[in-house]
Amino acid sequence: MWFKPWKQTKDNLQDQVAMDRLPRHIAIIMDGNGRWAQKRALPRSMGHRAGVEALRKIVKACSNLGIQVLTVYAFSTENWNRPKDEVGILMKLLTDYLRKELDELHQNKVVVRAIGILNDLPLEAQRELERAVERTKNNSGLVLNLALNYGGRSEIVDAVKKLSRDVLDGKHQIEEINEKRFSDMLFTGGLPDPDLLIRTSGEMRLSNFLLWQLAYTEIVVVEEYWPDFGQKSLLEAIKAYQSRDRRFGGIHTN
Numbered sequence: 001m002w003f004k005p006w007k008q009t010k011d012n013l014q015d016q017v018a019m020d021r022l023p024r025h026i027a028i029i030m031d032g033n034g035r036w037a038q039k040r041a042l043p044r045s046m047g048h049r050a051g052v053e054a055l056r057k058i059v060k061a062c063s064n065l066g067i068q069v070l071t072v073y074a075f076s077t078e079n080w081n082r083p084k085d086e087v088g089i090l091m092k093l094l095t096d097y098l099r100k101e102l103d104e105l106h107q108n109k110v111v112v113r114a115i116g117i118l119n120d121l122p123l124e125a126q127r128e129l130e131r132a133v134e135r136t137k138n139n140s141g142l143v144l145n146l147a148l149n150y151g152g153r154s155e156i157v158d159a160v161k162k163l164s165r166d167v168l169d170g171k172h173q174i175e176e177i178n179e180k181r182f183s184d185m186l187f188t189g190g191l192p193d194p195d196l197l198i199r200t201s202g203e204m205r206l207s208n209f210l211l212w213q214l215a216y217t218e219i220v221v222v223e224e225y226w227p228d229f230g231q232k233s234l235l236e237a238i239k240a241y242q243s244r245d246r247r248f249g250g251i252h253t254n
């Protein structure tokens with residue numbers, strides 16, 4: 001059977017970052033496709049196309065490094081406000097990505113998951129997603145979490161509704177609601193919170209991404225546009241993360 005293993009570059013990667021202090025979960029706001037294209041006098045669609053290539057490389061690098069979870073912001077609930085053509089292109093690129101990459105992702109043990117209001121995606125995209133999630137669900141490697149039609153605020157409101165319904169149904173008491181239960185109600189329930197958030201293209205904002213989950217995440221903003229972000233940039237971001245002093249509100253006593 002055709003098989004394309006991703007493992008061969010592992011040793012190089014291992015030399016460049018502290019392998020015993022890797023972030024368990026990396027989240028990325030893949031921003032700047034449009035500006036990348038504009039700089040080259042190309043249509044925005046070409047920027048999105050180049051963005052998919054960058055995603056392929058970063059998934060491979062994270063898998064080779066042994067990162068547990070990679071969550072990528074691919075389409076926000078606010079991105080529907082873009083021109084219809086651009087939304088259509090983004091949805092088509094998503095469908096094509098899943099169709100083309102699924103074999104290779106599966107062979108490399110990647111678990112494909114998605115977070116967001118998936119029911120509102122075009123049917124074809126939903127079908128490819130379901131296929132990818134179903135086929136890879138028992139894999140043991142990198143969890144690739146695609147944030148699609150995702151918005152942090154609506155995720156929180158939905159969790160509140162679910163918990164309220166459970167109270168009304170007598171499944172639990174209001175007093176039993178705590179941070180753990182609340183987290184479990186989010187799309188990311190069961191996954192560790194991101195340790196590292198990377199945003200490309202220089203913008204210093206969250207744009208409604210993982211508002212609850214990023215409470216204590218280390219943030220690295222890079223100036224590069226997303227299509228230019230490669231393995232080297234990823235390693236730099238991990239190195240920056242490893243140089244941070246994560247105190248979680250405490251102090252060091254020695």
Ligand code: IPE
Nearest residue numbers: 030031032033034035074075
């Ligand atoms: C990120 O690039 C891709 C999506 C939001 C889907 P943009 O399309 O936001 O690129 P810029 O920010 O306009 O450069």
Ligand code: IPE
Nearest residue numbers: 029030031073074075076207
């Ligand atoms: C965030 O980028 C969403 C994704 C990367 C999918 P945007 O380009 O939509 O964010 P804003 O509009 O600059 O805040």
Ligand code: MG
Nearest residue numbers: 031032033034
């Ligand atoms: Mg943008």
